Amino acid sequence: xxxxxxxxxxxxxxxxxxxxxxxxxxxxxxxxxxxxxxxxxxxxxxxxxxxxxxxxxxxxxxxxxxxxxxxxxxxxxxxxxxxxxxxxxxxxxxxxxxxxxxxxxxxxxxxxxxxxxxxxxxxxxxxxxxxxxxxxxxxxxxxxxxxxxxxxxxxxxxxxxxxxxxxxxxxxxxxxxxxxxxxxxxxxxxxxxxxxxxxxxxxxxxxxxxxxxxxxxxxxxxxxxxxxxxxxxxxxxxxxxxxxxxxxxxxxxxxxxxxxxxxxxxxxxxxxxxxxxxxxxxxxxxxxxxxxxxxxxxxxxxxxxxxxxxxxxxxxxxxxxxxxxxxxxxxxxxxxxxxxxxxxxxxxxxxxxxxxxxxxxxxxxxxxxxxxxxxxxxxxxxxxxxxxxxxxxxxxxxx
Amino acid sequence: xxxxxxxxxxxxxxxxxxxxxxxxxxxxxxxxxxxxxxxxxxxxxxxxxxxxxxxxxxxxxxxxxxxxxxxxxxxxxxxxxxxxxxxxxxxxxxxxxxxxxxxxxxxxxxxxxxxxxxxxxxxxxxxxxxxxxxxxxxxxxxxxxxxxxxxxxxxxxxxxxxxxxxxxxxxxxxxxxxxxxxxxxxxxxxxxxxxxxxxxxxxxxxxxxxxxxxxxxxxxxxxxxxxxxxxxxxxxxxxxxxxxxxxxxxxxxxxxxxxxxxxxxxxxxxxxxxxxxxxxxxxxxxxxxxxxxxxxxxxxxxxxxxxxxxxxxxxxxxxxxxxxxxxxxxxxxxxxxxxxxxxxxxxxxxxxxxxxxxxxxxxxxxxxxxxxxxxxxxxxxxxxxxxxxxxxxxxxxxx
Numbered sequence: 142x143x144x145x146x147x148x149x150x151x152x153x154x155x156x157x158x159x160x161x162x163x164x165x166x167x168x169x170x171x172x173x174x175x176x177x178x179x180x181x182x183x184x185x186x187x188x189x190x191x192x193x194x195x196x197x198x199x200x201x202x203x204x205x206x207x208x209x210x211x212x213x214x215x216x217x218x219x220x221x222x223x224x225x226x227x228x229x230x231x232x233x234x235x236x237x238x239x240x241x242x243x244x245x246x247x248x249x250x251x252x253x254x255x256x257x258x259x260x261x262x263x264x265x266x267x268x269x270x271x272x273x274x275x276x277x278x279x280x281x282x283x284x285x286x287x288x289x290x291x292x293x294x295x296x297x298x299x300x301x302x303x304x305x306x307x308x309x310x311x312x313x314x315x316x317x318x319x320x321x322x323x324x325x326x327x328x329x330x331x332x333x334x335x336x337x338x339x340x341x342x343x344x345x346x347x348x349x350x351x352x353x354x355x356x357x358x359x360x361x362x363x364x365x366x367x368x369x370x371x372x373x374x375x376x377x378x379x380x381x382x383x384x385x386x387x388x389x390x391x392x393x394x395x396x397x398x399x400x401x402x403x404x405x406x407x408x409x410x411x412x413x414x415x416x417x418x419x420x421x422x423x424x425x426x427x428x429x430x431x432x433x434x435x436x437x438x439x440x441x442x443x444x445x446x447x448x449x450x451x452x453x454x455x456x457x458x459x460x461x462x463x464x465x466x467x468x469x470x471x472x473x474x475x476x477x478x479x480x481x482x483x484x485x486x487x488x489x490x491x492x493x494x495x496x497x498x499x500x501x502x503x504x505x506x507x508x509x510x511x512x513x514x515x516x517x518x519x520x521x522x523x524x525x526x527x528x529x530x531x532x533x534x535x536x537x538x539x540x
Numbered sequence: 541x542x543x544x545x546x547x548x549x550x551x552x553x554x555x556x557x558x559x560x561x562x563x564x565x566x567x568x569x570x571x572x573x574x575x576x577x578x579x580x581x582x583x584x585x586x587x588x589x590x591x592x593x594x595x596x597x598x599x600x601x602x603x604x605x606x607x608x609x610x611x612x613x614x615x616x617x618x619x620x621x622x623x624x625x626x627x628x629x630x631x632x633x634x635x636x637x638x639x640x641x642x643x644x645x646x647x648x649x650x651x652x653x654x655x656x657x658x659x660x661x662x663x664x665x666x667x668x669x670x671x672x673x674x675x676x677x678x679x680x681x682x683x684x685x686x687x688x689x690x691x692x693x694x695x696x697x698x699x700x701x702x703x704x705x706x707x708x709x710x711x712x713x714x715x716x717x718x719x720x721x722x723x724x725x726x727x728x729x730x731x732x733x734x735x736x737x738x739x740x741x742x743x744x745x746x747x748x749x750x751x752x753x754x755x756x757x758x759x760x761x762x763x764x765x766x767x768x769x770x771x772x773x774x775x776x777x778x779x780x781x782x783x784x785x786x787x788x789x790x791x792x793x794x795x796x797x798x799x800x801x802x803x804x805x806x807x808x809x810x811x812x813x814x815x816x817x818x819x820x821x822x823x824x825x826x827x828x829x830x831x832x833x834x835x836x837x838x839x840x841x842x843x844x845x846x847x848x849x850x851x852x853x854x855x856x857x858x859x860x861x862x863x864x865x866x867x868x869x870x871x872x873x874x875x876x877x878x879x880x881x882x883x884x885x886x887x888x889x890x891x892x893x894x895x896x897x898x899x900x901x902x903x904x905x906x907x908x909x910x911x912x913x914x915x916x917x918x919x920x921x922x923x924x925x926x927x928x929x930x931x932x933x934x935x936x937x938x939x
Contacts, residue, residue, distance in 0.1 A: 239638040
């Protein structure tokens with residue numbers, strides 16, 4: 142019964158199959174035919190997000206570490222690590238030095254919930270000619286507060302373990318998320334600094350950073366810089382957005398005009414779309430976190446206990462804070478910083494790739510995602526070449 | 541029946557157990573109590589091998605890439621890679637640039653048995669300001685010669701597969717070993733050079749190399765430099781030493797006086813102890829390979845067909861050539877070059893570690909050897925902290 146309709150269906154089926162195969166195997170084809178690319182053609186070109194403007198030449202430094210830089214920002218690297226992270230953080234730090242800091246010579250601050258060993262300090266100091274300071278975190282900035290109901294917290298941890306939520310059963314992980322959300326910028330060793338660059342163990346930095354991102358942040362009045370954005374696991378933050386909304390309703394004066402709410406929510410704030418900046422990389426303004434809006438915001442969230450009753454991450458907390466209490470232009474996408482933190486990466490494209498002498502594959506912008514076993518909410522899986530990046534949403538807030 | 545003898549045995553057993561546990565878990569204890577260390581105390585101190593003399597200051601370069609170096613050697617990097625090795629070789633090359641070549645600006649030669657793609661060439665050239673040349677290997681320098689008996693060769697491959705010999709079934713691997721043994725230095729792109737540094741994909745370079753190793757080789761008349769030495773798999777070279785002995789007997793005039801035979805053999809040449817320099821890292825003199833002794837030696841070995849009937853590696857072939865046809869002082873241990881090629885590494889100790897700003901763990905000198913699944917002849921397993929390194933034997937030839 143080969144009716145004409147059957148032929149048509151057969152041909153249609155073949156075309157769709159070939160399209161899907163090409164989308165997966167040929168990056169350029171995938172990009173050219175992605176929904177976002179096609180709708181862009183229909184709706185006319187958008188205004189460019191700010192990161193598409195090249196970094197001005199004045200922030201670049203000629204390739205000689207002997208030159209003393211005229212102008213410096215008041216900035217530092219921050220590494221929160223354990224003694225056992227030594228080899229991973231040395232690998233990261235050597236790359237920071239190679240790609241950027243051998244020319245710019247910014248200091249380092251290392252933080253730990255226990256004292257660093259002498260070996261750790263000696264090995265780290267040997268990697269750089271700049272100042273390195275090592276600090277211990279005050280106990281009440283790190284540990285679960287006594288007012289948290291441990292019965293309720295442990296029940297919730299067990300439930301997350303049963304549901305295979307990553308780090309679902311870990312208290313130290315929760316301590317770290319809470320510390321990074323609301324305490325690191327209050328540490329005594331960071332008091333003298335205005336800007337920081339957060340660095341984790343075992344990262345990769347793919348491109349030479351020949352300009353000073355701190356100075357750029359300062360001169361352009363930016364408060365938060367990121368390289369990778371993606372979706373949060375809903376299971377770790379069931380009531381976070383409810384808390385955010387209560388805070389906003391009670392304190393509408395803190396919400397900045399021209400903010401980036403559209404990055405967080407597709408329905409003007411009613412619900413959270415789970416987009417956040419991946420906070421294991423951050424170049425940001427410590428004074429922004431220290432300011433009244435974010436401080437009160439963190440305090441309110443902390444009172445809800447969600448860092449322990451759920452597993453609120455510092456990434457959504459920082460991202461929501463930056464998106465609501467700053468103007469959208471104050472959030473900067475470091476498009477030219479090639480970065481990998483397993484299992485995701487950002488690799489600059491085109492001119493930025495060449496200018497940075499990047500060694501990552503520009504065709505591989507979100508890691509070997511087909512081989513990772515990261516659990517993601519199914520609804521976010523699309524056929525876009527960056528299928529669980531939130532970059533498209535970031536771009537959209539400037540259109 | 542707790543006789544005194546039983547008590548003594550019990551105590552002895554406990555002491556021995558504690559000793560073994562400490563040897564494995566406490567590096568310093570292991571070193572201090574190793575057989576070699578104890579015998580050294582009994583036999584008095586030895587004369588130092590040459591690499592223990594620090595590299596003279598004149599070979600160091602101040603930390604500024606803007607300085608033009610006065611004196612340069614006629615040297616190049618050599619990378620034998622496939623198009624599919626792009627990401628691994630970019631990682632290696634970025635480290636070569638960071639640790640050494642951004643200051644010294646030596647050129648690169650890339651070789652392949654197929655033409656490099658334009659993408660490959662563009663991506664590689666983007667990583668450096670120096671000259672990069674890309675060459676194709678002549679077919680007869682790469683493929684199994686027609687006079688090799690393929691029946692015999694394929695039977696031998698099958699046998700190695702059955703015995704789980706690594707790369708035992710691979711013809712391309714054999715092509716590569718033969719090419720590296722006797723052909724790479726004849727490639728047209730290498731004709732103009734005297735010294736080379738061999739670089740493989742996915743290596744790690746742990747320390748800044750602030751001096752010019754090529755100039756040092758040239759001025760001190762060295763012909764071969766290595767960082768790691770170890771034992772070869774006997775199963776890959778059953779008749780290699782017999783061939784070596786025949787060649788020596790027929791051509792005694794090529795054997796250098798004051799050579800390093802004692803590195804290769806514990807019985808004055810009767811048998812091979814399997815020690816070799818790990819040739820994935822080499823800084824060496826191309827003219828040494830091109831010379832009459834090594835050329836005739838390679839020709840003779842090639843005629844035996846052992847590259848295909850067995851699985852002779854370029855590491856033992858180069859090592860035997862260097863150890864027999866050069867004076868022992870012409871073989872240099874680059875103690876200060878921290879290097880890793882999975883699963884082994886060399887990490888400089890003490891002053892060299894600090895001077896090179898090394899990021900490897902000086903306590904980990906042979907990789908995570910307890911976790912590797914590399915098959916080694918059992919007789920070589922000792923409790924020394926470098927239990928299958930041949931470095932002790934190299935040291936001994938200078939004592």
